[in-house]
Each structure stands twice: as C-alpha cells, then as structure tokens.
Amino acid sequence: MHYFVDIDPVAFSIGPVAVHWYGIMYLIAFAAFWFLGERRRRLGRLPVGPTAFSDLAFYGMIGVIVGGRVGYMLFYDTVSLIAHPLSLFRIWEGGMSFHGGLLGVLVAMWLWARRNGLHFFDVIDFVAPLVPIGLGMGRLGNFIGGELWGRHADVSWGMIFPRAIETAGHSIEQLKAMAAAGQLDHEARHPSQLYQMALEGFVLFCVLYAVSMKPRRRYLVSGLFALLYGLFRFAVEFVREPDQQLGYLAWGWLTMGQVLSLPLVVLGLVLILMSRRAPILSPRIVEDPPKDAR
Template sequence: MIHLHQIDPIAFSLGPVQVHWYGLMYLLAFLSAWWLGRLRIGAGRLPGVTMDGFSDLLFYSMLGVVLGGRIGYMLFYAFGELVANPLVLFKVWEGGMSFHGGLIGVLVAAAWWTRKHRLHFFDVMDFIAPLVPLGLGFGRLGNYIGGELWGKFTHAGWGIIFPHAPELADLPPEQLQSLYAQGLLDRFARHPSQLYEALLEGLVLFAVLWVYSLRPRHRYAVSGLFALLYGVFRFLVEFVRVPDNGLYVAFGWLTRGQILSTPLIVLGLALLALSRRAPVLQPQPAVEAAR
C-alpha cells in the first residue's frame, strides 16, 4: 500500500507554546533509558554505583546527547549553514540531530563521570549500551512524524508519499489530496527509511543487546556488539535513504552516514576481539534494591 504522509508535527499546544512530537520522542527516549537503567542498577550491573549515582550519569549523558547531537549535525551535515548563521545551532525544534555527534557527546560525558567515580570506562559503556537503542528508535519515529530524512523512490507498489519532498513541496494540501486519491502520486512514493531505522537501530538492536547483557559478559563485549550492529544497520539502510544534502561522498554511492558508520563497525569488531581475554564483571545487587 502507498500512503500519504499527513501527520502534524505539533502534538498539542499549551496556549502559545507548541509541543512537537520530535521533543516528545526525546522525552520518551530519556524516560526509557532511566527506567531500564534503574533495572540494571538494581540487578547490580554496575557494582558500587547507587541509584543517585546513576541519575547523575543519566543527566550528564542527556546533556552529551543533546549538545553533541546538535553540534555534530551542524558540523557534519550543515556546516555551511552554521557559518552563514551561527544562531541556527540553537534551533533544535526544527530537527537536525546527529547520532554520531550524540555518541561523541555521551562518550565525553561518561568519561568525565567515570573518572569521578573511579570506574573502568568500558564497564560503564557496557552498562549504558543496552539503554540506548530504544531512544534511537524513538528518535527515528520523530524523524518520520516530522517528514524528514526520507528514503529514495520505491517502485515496489508500496511506500510513503512525503509532501515536503522537493518534487511535491509547491503543491497545496487540497491538490495533494486530490492527486493522491486518483493514484497520480504513486510514482513519488518513497522508502520510509526512518521506520526501517526505528526497527533495526531501535527494536532489533535493543532486543539483541538486552538479552545478550542479561548474563555477565566479558568487558568490551556489550559495547562492541552495540557498535558493530549499529554500524552495520545504519550502513545498510543508507542504501535506500536519500543522502544528506542529496550528495554522495565517493564512488557515486557512498554516503556521509556510511563513512561515519564504518569506524563503528571496525571498533565493534576490535572490542569483541579484545573482550575474549578481558575479565567478566560480576553483578553486585545495589544497596537501594535490597531495602
């Protein structure tokens, strides 16, 4: 089936304040990380860390995601726009967040928190990794609702027609509805690449990491599996997603997203290899959970 994208990006209004679905997706992402993290702390997956300590870690990680994600997006994908108007950096409600920038932000925040608590950096990373995928999934749902980061044209008899795509952006809503009802817009149907990523980077990655991390694993293993699978999933979906700014980086098919994901694949393989001789962190139930 071919559908016309007609979702209002504004979820609701509170007087003059408009609450966007994109912002709500970020709220759900942080709430899911908080809930899952408390479960893991209660199970002793980060020995010596209390619920309050985890709350601090989550707070700093949230800052890392937002600041790193936005700065990374502007540097990786919209540098010219940033140079022309530096204030665009603060227009987060318009969308435009980079996973790779957010990842760097989280790594910096976690490194600072880890040093303060005198823990091994990758013990913390192994703890955090299963908390991330659901947030990624919610973020991709936000992209879909906002009608951004759409895929390439599909001729498989199904897809999504995005009214904000360049070929349709000048048509008024009434004309779009009429043409859609007549089937005259079917040739503009695109892959809902946002939903592909929500499924792979969100649900599938979460299920794999959560089940894998239920048992104590060697240090580096959970982080390595996260980096490897995310890198592979993102690399594959890029083949049906319109490249950022419509430009390929090399060979007429390689996108910037694939370039940025390749180091993650290499890192994931390296961490998994390194984990074979690393110690296994044994759970120690948190004091709060025993009360």
C-alpha cells in the same frame, strides 16, 4: 495506493503551548533510559547507588543534546557553521546527528566514570543497551515529521512524503487528492525512518539487552552495539535519501552516514576481540547510605 504521510507534528496543545510529537519521543527515550537503567542498576549491573545513577542519566542527556547538535553542524552543515557560527545554537531549526550524539555521550560517560572511579567500558557496557530505544523513538519522530525520507521506490509499501515533492503551488489537500488518484505514484519513497526504527531500535535493543543480562566479558556489549549499529546504518543508507547539502560523496552511492558508520564497524570488531581476554563481570548491588550516615 501509496500511503500519504501527512501527520500533524503537534500532538496536542495546552492553551498557547504546543506539544510536538518529536518532543514526546525524546521524553519517552529518556524515561525508558531511566526506568530500564534503574532496573539494571538494582540488579547490580552498575555498582553505584541511585544518586550516582541520576547523575549518569543527566550527563547522558547533556551529551546527547550537545554532541548531537555539534556533530550535525560539523559533519553535515559545515558551510552554514562557518558562515553563521551562531547557527550552532538554533536547535529549533532541527538538525541532530547520531554520530555526534554518540561522541557527546562517550565524553559525558568518561567524565562520569572518572568521577565515580569506574572503568570506562564498564559504564559504556551498561549504557549501550539503553540507547536503542532512544534511537527508535527518534526515527519514529523523523517519520511523523515527514523528514529524512528514503529514496524513490517501486515497492507496494512505498510512501509519499509531501515535503520531498516539488509542489508547484499545490496545497496539501490537492496533493492528497492527487496521491489518491495515483498521480503521485512516481513520488513514492522508502520509509527508511521505519527501517531504521526497526533495526537500530527494536532489533538492536533485543540483542544488547539479552546479552547484557547474562554474565559477559567487558567490551562485549559495547562492541556489539558499535558493530550492529554500524552495519544497520550502512545498509539502510542504500535506500535513504542523502542530505541535500552533501549528496553522494563518491561513486554515486556513498553517503556521509556510511562514511561515519565504517569506523563503528571496525571499532565493534576490535572491542569484541578484546572481550575474549577481558574479565567476566559479576553483578554487585550498591545503594546510597542512609541520610543520617552521610
């Protein structure tokens, strides 16, 4: 029997306030970014004090949210954006793009690096290992919400996502009963959200964090991030259902996610090649001066 994905998107409620799992995933992502980033800062992986690092975290948060939303509307729902420009601000309706979020973070990091007099790629090399945890939590949030499911799959671990089914007026309880009776086995799909959580979250984090904690050349960590994410995303797109409003772009299999991932693969290879002639970065610990010395 295939697992029927029906998880309450509300984790808990406090009076009239409902706390959603997806919001909790974002909080975990930002908390992990802060905790691991501060730990690496104290080890000298970014030569700034805690105040500047706090600004970096704030810049990154704004970059993710603004870039993710703008990127989704531009890349995946341009028709709605043109017809209803104010839909850009309807974030409660969902719709975030990783590639848009990445561009947003790059712009934010460029502004922060310029303000603090640091090399742009030294900042990106520092931030890159902190990103996969957020990616993994985001994909787990997608799974809990029963969205961004995979394509139909004849595999034992295939799962049934009720939002992907033409319900024909059946209630969720009726669909559960039908799934238990094996009547919905043909609706089983790849849990592509979990594939992405494993690859873009766990594997990518382990590789980048291990490399970044050793003496390494500038551009290397950024290059590995772009290359591995691009490859992982391109591969998973073969079992992920394309966005309904776009479908396949060409040849009956090419998706927008794959098109947007190819430049990352190329960029990653270029940065890795550039790193071969780049300087090896040495840790340098910096702390804020005492308040009475400012």
